[in-house]
Amino acid sequence: MAVPSSAQISRLRRMVAESTTDTYTDLDLSEYIERYPLADASGNEPTDTGWTGNWDINQAAADIWQEKAAAVAANFDFAADAGDYKRSQAYAQALQTARNFRAKRETGSLVLIMEPKPLGATRVDEWIGNLPEEDDDL
Numbered sequence: 001m002a003v004p005s006s007a008q009i010s011r012l013r014r015m016v017a018e019s020t021t022d023t024y025t026d027l028d029l030s031e032y033i034e035r036y037p038l039a040d041a042s043g044n045e046p047t048d049t050g051w052t053g054n055w056d057i058n059q060a061a062a063d064i065w066q067e068k069a070a071a072v073a074a075n076f077d078f079a080a081d082a083g084d085y086k087r088s089q090a091y092a093q094a095l096q097t098a099r100n101f102r103a104k105r106e107t108g109s110l111v112l113i114m115e116p117k118p119l120g121a122t123r124v125d126e127w128i129g130n131l132p133e134e135d136d137d138l
Helices: 006-015 026-034 057-071 088-103
Strands: 078-080 083-085
Touching: 006 026, 006 057, 026 057, 057 088
Parallel strands: none
Antiparallel strands: 078 083
């Protein structure tokens, strides 16, 4: 199985403003990255043997910013000595940054299959489910 490169780990470290390994080690960041595998440039899925390793680093960054927000969630605003301290801004900023990275994450697709097939329809596009029913009493 492919592992994130040192360049990807360094990029994630910059994205989450963690220049040192005091809070998040390279192994920690690698684990965040590995949570979000994507198909590679050749179209190989992560479960394929030829997969070269591709991950959604924006989603990993969003998770870390969400965690950072949780770490400062208990901070509160206060006023003292003619000063007004807004410590809640750190929480709001971390949440906003997490939202920004989630907005940049890779999109996926979903194929919907109608089950069971509508009665009397030979093709799915012939069935219209929102037509009014005929009144047999008239």
